[in-house]
Amino acid sequence: MMNRRSLLAALAASPSALALPAHAQAAATKIVFGYTAVTDFASVFVAAEEGAFKKRNLDVELKFIPLNSTIPAALQSDSLQIGGPTPSVFLQAVDGGLDLVLVAGGGLTSKTITAFGLVARAGSGIRSAQDCVGKKIGVPGLGAFLHVTFRAWLKDQGVDYRKVSFVEAAFPQHADLLRGGSIDAVVSADPFMSRITDSGAGYVASYYSTFLPEGNQTIVHAAKREWVQKNPAAARAFREAVQEAAAFMQQPKNDARVRAIIGKYIKLPPEVLAKVQISPPGPVVSDKQLTYWVGLMKEQEMLKTPIDIAKLVVK
Template structure:
């Protein structure tokens, strides 16, 4: 019996030894997002199992204010987060060693899903009307704040004479209704809800002045996390790329909107109306350089970053 037991144990060794070759450990990632459709490719990747099939256990965590994402990534409460390019570059300029893992939405002149929404009765109709007014933005130094200031400057307005206050997207309607702000720089689906209720109106779809194919959101991680988890970082990017391909097929529009509605917590009738930014899963040096130049023009950077070092390979 002892001999048979020993032989049986030996016979089982090749099979046991082969198990690690087939087993694939799962990497846990907490991902931080804000309430905008630019994160659609991540939502689709989660809903379609693109992360799971790459052995990634991705937990999506809602973050109210975009500008707080880099600090959460640094603290490791998020492994990957989606700040706007300007928030990311400011955090790097401030000393955080973060890198871009993937991209999210990009600009398009066909998109009118964000703009300047003025309070009913405010009289704001053009850039010059913003001088001396209080305007809410969903993150000081974030995408909408920076691009709106660039638009004001292009219209001959000194943006330092505008009083900007930070306000999360879900608060925009209430702030306008209560008169706490004169206008907000907002985005769908919140912009549509404001205009549908009559609380405010779109004074300008200023976003159409932006060049095509510039990232609105980028997915970043700590450099040391990427160094320790290179396969996971690559797999995350590949999952988002697969989701982008899914999004680019018109037949999948309903599924994409359902994924957005699930994570932004808005009803189907609202989600059905919003425009969805085109996905841009890969971020290039040229795209980051555009943002560096824009921010330098607004005096937002103390140094000029080496953009090549800011993109994970």
């Protein structure tokens, strides 16, 4: 019979008895992540499909959210643990009293990107900022990125955005609303923008986004401060996974794979996937980037309280 000392020695020599890594011993942290149908979430999609989350012991479920402006409420109710509001939606939520922080970032503005713009209804005659006065324009989220930046463009062109009527309309509704004549134009983005123009329901009146400065966040990844405080390692691991995915995206050899992954999550057909523009990834949010958004929103009288930017980004 094997004595105790011999048994311990045998166990120590057995590969199956070797200590498991710390991350394998603990249960994976469950995160429900909310996204909308834009390529600015590509780094999260890639992190999910290329195993960057899994190898960091994160169980991330990606959940489609039709309207970006509803993401903060979903975070507050714990329907989501992390979600991707636009910077303006995030800052409005903070201004309104929600205790949210940023754990990572999504896409960045770039003057090379013409994947969103003002799409006018066929026959509307809209060609310029001045032509928008008195018109009804759909935006995929009141107070969200496209709404705020479009109003900034109108102001830059000398137009009072208060003379334009804005209505909230999710991306998938844009073509039908234009076709039905209930609105005059939409501020839209690909692939929906291309589908509208290809169908003849509308035309691009302006790729207004080219007036925006380079390198500002278009999407930020937010969570409740309370969740981050309870799960600091998971929040850090999420950011690291998105950084790894961003590095993957920036390698030209991975372009086809990245496009295929995007197509899985925002349901793009192959012909659209092949030409869709992908926003540059910006996985780390800086105070400077948020400062730009605070300034833009103050100009539009969207913030009622002082915003302490230094307390909003998890380092």
